[in-house]
Amino acid sequence: MLFKSIGKNFLISVIPKLIRYAKAFYMLIAEFFIMAVIGVDVGGHAIKAGIVTKKGTVLDKEVVLTEPEKGRETVVNNIINVIKDLLRIDKNISSIGIGVPGVVTRKGYISYTPNIPLANFDLGKAIRKKIRKKIIFGNDADNFALAKYHFGAGKSYETIVCLTLGTGIGSGIILKGKLFSKDGAPELGHMTIKYDGAKAKCCGNDGCIESYIGRKRFSRSPLEVYKKALAGNKQALKKFENYGKLLGVAISNFVNIFNPDAVILGGQMSNAYNLFRKTMEEEIKKRTIFKTRVVKSKMREAGMIGAAVLAF
Incomplete structure (x- = not known):
C-alpha cells in the first residue's frame, strides 16, 4: 500500500510537468517549422492576400477586386481563387488567416458586414469546401491593430x-x-x-x-x-x-x-x-x-x- 501511495503521488506531481514540457517542445517545433502563412484582407473594394512570415515580411502577394456588386457567389469565389493562387506558390502552407469587415466568428460565420454581401453567411464553411487548410477569421480592423502593435507604429x-x-x-x-x-x-x-x-x-x-x-x-x-x-x-x-x-x-x-x-x-x-x-x-x-x-x-x-x- 505504501509503494502504491508513493507511486500515485509521484504520478500526480510528475504528469503536469510532463504536459508542460510536451507543450513547450511542441511550440519549439512549431516555431522552427511553421515559417509562413497566408494572410487575407477582404475589403469593400479589393481583396489583398499574401504569404507572410512570423516577422511580418510579405514574401508574395496577390490583389483582386472584391466585386460586391456582382453578389455573394462572386465575392466568395474571388476569395477562394486568390488563396489558391498563393497555395500554388507554396504548397507547404498549412494555415490561413482571413480578415473581413464587420462581426465575424473565429470559424468564419459573418452575422454583420457593411458594403459586402456576406451578412448572415458562413464564409468559413464555404471556403473549407474548396480549401483543406486551417483557417482562422477575424475583424479586419482588429487585424490592422495587431499588425501595427507587433510590427508597426504601435x-x-x-x-x-x-x-x-x-x-x-x-x-x-x-x-x-x-x-x-x-x-x-x-x-x-x-x-x-x-x-x-x-x-x-x-x-x-x-x-x-x-x-x-x-x-x-x-x-x-x-x-x-x-x-x-x-x-x-x-x-x-x-x-x-x-x-x-x-x-x-x-x-x-x-x-x-x-x-x-x-x-x-x-x-x-x-x-x-x-x-x-x-x-x-x-x-x-x-x-x-x-x-x-x-x-x-x-x-x-x-x-x-x-x-x-x-x-x-
Whole structure:
C-alpha cells in the first residue's frame, strides 16, 4: 500500500510537468517549422492576400477586386481563387488567416458586414469546401491593430486605437498590450456623433461616424476629389477640411474613452492625411481631456499582415 501511495503521488506531481514540457517542445517545433502563412484582407473594394512570415515580411502577394456588386457567389469565389493562387506558390502552407469587415466568428460565420454581401453567411464553411487548410477569421480592423502593435507604429506603445479609413470606418484597439475585442465589438465607426444626422446606408443609424466620413460620403470618387484638391480646387479642399473636422470629433471621443498612447490611421482615405490633418488636429486639441498623438500608418498591407498574425 505504501509503494502504491508513493507511486500515485509521484504520478500526480510528475504528469503536469510532463504536459508542460510536451507543450513547450511542441511550440519549439512549431516555431522552427511553421515559417509562413497566408494572410487575407477582404475589403469593400479589393481583396489583398499574401504569404507572410512570423516577422511580418510579405514574401508574395496577390490583389483582386472584391466585386460586391456582382453578389455573394462572386465575392466568395474571388476569395477562394486568390488563396489558391498563393497555395500554388507554396504548397507547404498549412494555415490561413482571413480578415473581413464587420462581426465575424473565429470559424468564419459573418452575422454583420457593411458594403459586402456576406451578412448572415458562413464564409468559413464555404471556403473549407474548396480549401483543406486551417483557417482562422477575424475583424479586419482588429487585424490592422495587431499588425501595427507587433510590427508597426504601435509596437512602442501599450494602448493604441487604430482606425481604417476606407469604404467604411473600421476600428481596432490594443488595450494594455492585449487586443480589446468581444463578439465583433468595438465598432467605433457606428458611434453617433449627431443624433438627428444623416442616415447611414450601411447600418441605418442616424448620424453615425461612418455616415459622415465613410467613402460613400463623397459624391464623386474620393480619388477624383483628392486629385482636384492637390491641384488647388477650393471645393475639393473644403471637402477634406470638413472631413478632418468630423474625424477629429470622432477621434476625440475615442481618446476621452480609452486614453490611448497613440491613434493610428490607415486605409485608403489616410493617403489624403496632409489635406485633413490640420482641421482634425484642431478639433482633437479642443475636445480631448487627455493628450495623445495621431500617426498615419506607413505600413503597407497591414490588414494582410494582421490576418497572418491570426494564423500563427
